[in-house]
Amino acid sequence: MSSDTVATALPKTRIPSNAEVLRTQRRERISLALRYLILGSVGLLMLYPLFWLLGASFKSNQEIFTTIWFLPRDLTQLLDFSAYYNGWMTRTEFTFATYFLNSFLIVIPRVIVTLISCTLVAYSFARFEYPGKKFLFSIMIGTMLLPPIVLRVPQYLMFKELGMIDTYWPLILPSAFAVDTFFTFLVVQFLRGTPRDMEEAAIIDGCNALQLLWHIVVPLLKPALISVALFQFIWTMNDFIGPLIYISTVEKYPVSLALKMSMDVSGEVEWANIIAISIVALLPSLTVFFLAQRYFIEGATSSGIKG
C-alpha cells in the first residue's frame, strides 16, 4: 500500500514506465490529503466540545447559551478566573483543596500497592515453575471477564463486617493483593518477552531472590510498571462508583463525588463555575497523559486494556 512497498514489488515483475510511476505518486498524494482531511475533521469533531467548554468557563451564562465560537467575545474575560475561584470554593464548608487531597490519599497508596503486588505476582507467573501455576493463571484470565458489579454487594458486606465503611481501605486494600488482574497480566506479558540472560548471570553471581527482583527484574520492567502506574492513577481518579458506595462523609469525599455534589447543589444555574471546576478536576489526569502518552498507548496496545 505505501510507496516503498509498491516500488519494491513492481521491479520483480517488470520495470514500471514513467507514466505509471507518476500515476502512483499522484494516487499516493491524493490518499495522503484525504487521510489528513478525515483525521483533521474527526479530530475537530471530537475535541472541539472540550475547547468550547474550556471557553465557556470564562463566559457569562448569557454568552454560553448563544455562541458556537469557543473564545469569549470580549477576550479580556480570559483573565477573569472568578468561575474557577467560585467553583474551587464550592458552596459547602470544604473547598476542592480538601477533595483533591482526599483523592490523592486514595490514588497514591493504591498505585504503590498495585505496583508492588503486580510485580511480585507477575514475577512468579513469568519465571517460576510450580504445580498449579497454569490453573492460577487461567483464573487470572477468567477474572478479567468477571464484571465487578457482581462482586459489589458481598464486598460491601465484607468491608462492613470489617468496620471499613467510610474509610479508604475498601478502595485501596484489594489492589495490594494483585486483584487488578489487567495490570498483573500486562506485567506478565512484558516479562515473558524479556530475555533471562541477566538474571541467569546474577543467579550465578549469588544473588538471592529479592536482590534479583529488585536489582535486575524491576529495572527491566520499568516501561510496563510505568504504564501500570499511569493507568491506575487515572482510573482511580476517575473512579466514581467505589467512593459512592463506601464513602459517606463529605469531608472524606474524593474529587469525583465532590463534583457530583457541586452539580446537585448549583449545577443547573451556575454553568461557568461547574464547568471550570470540572476542567480543574481533569487537570491531574490530563497532565499525566500528556507527559507520558507513549506509555499509555504502549500499555493499551500490548495488553488490550479497556477504556
Next chain:
Amino acid sequence: MYESKRLGYLFVMPFILGILAFNLFPFAASFALSFTDYPLIGSPTYIGLENYEKMVFDDDLFWKSLTVTVSFALIVVPARLAVALFIAQVLNFKLRGINFFRAAYYLPTILGGSIAISVMWKFLFQQKGLVNIILDTVGIDPIPWLANERYAVWTIVALNTWQFGAAMVIFLAALQGVPKSLYEAAEIDGASFWQQFRSVTLPIITPVIFFNMIMQIVNCFQEFNAPYMITEGGPLYSTYFMAIYIYDEAFKYFNMGYASALSWVLFFLIVAIAGVLFWSSKYWVFYSGEKEKAR
C-alpha cells in the same frame, strides 16, 4: 533458583489470597445471596427462587433496564468498533504526526469515564448547550436531549462512541502487523483498495476484532457513570441501565438479596453473549497460528 517451588508460591501468594478474598468468595456469596431476602438489618432469609420469579414475572423495571442495557450495547459496541477500525485504517499510513493523532484520539478514552466529563457532557446536550446551538445555526429546531425519553439514551451513546480510542490503538497495532507482501501480491493482481481491505485486512485482523468485541461488550453492559450522572436513569427510565438498577436496589433500598439476583442475571447475560461469540468464532475468526505452533 527459578526451580524453587517455594519461592514461586511465595511470590504468587498475594494473588491467591486476594483472588479468594475479593473475587471468588464474593462471587460465591453473591450467588448464595441471590436466593435470600436480605434487607441488611438482621440476617439473610432463604427464599428459594423468589427473587428470580419476581424479576421475570413481576418486575417491569427489570425488563425495562434489561432492554435499555441490551439495546445500548447493540448500538455502542458496533459503533465503537466501526469508528475505531475506520480511524485505525486511516492512520495506518506513512503519516507525519501519527503519534499526535493517535494521542488525540486516545484522550477521550482516558478521560471519558470521569465524572468531570459526564458533567461537561450534560452541558453540551442541555436545551441551550453546544449541540443545540449548532443545530440551530443549520436551521434545525433544538432537541430536548435530556428531557425526552426518546433522545436521552443517545447522549450516552454519543459519549461512549466518543471513547473509541482503546479499540483503535489495538486495531492500529494489528493493522501494522499485516504482512506487506500480502498487499503487494494483491496490488499486482489489481485488487482495489476496498477489495484489499475485505480480502486481506479483515480476515487477518479477525482475532483482534473478536478480542475487542468481547472487551467492549463486558464494558458496555456495566455502564454506570454516564447515565447516573447525565440523565440520572431518566427520563421515564429510558436510561435506567442494569448497573444503576443494581446500585439502587443494593445501596439505596438495601435489598441485598434482590440486588445480588439482578447482578447474577447481568453476569449470565455477559457470559451467554461471550459464549455465543466464542462458539461462533470458529466460523469467522481466522487464526494463522498453526504455523507458529509447528515451529
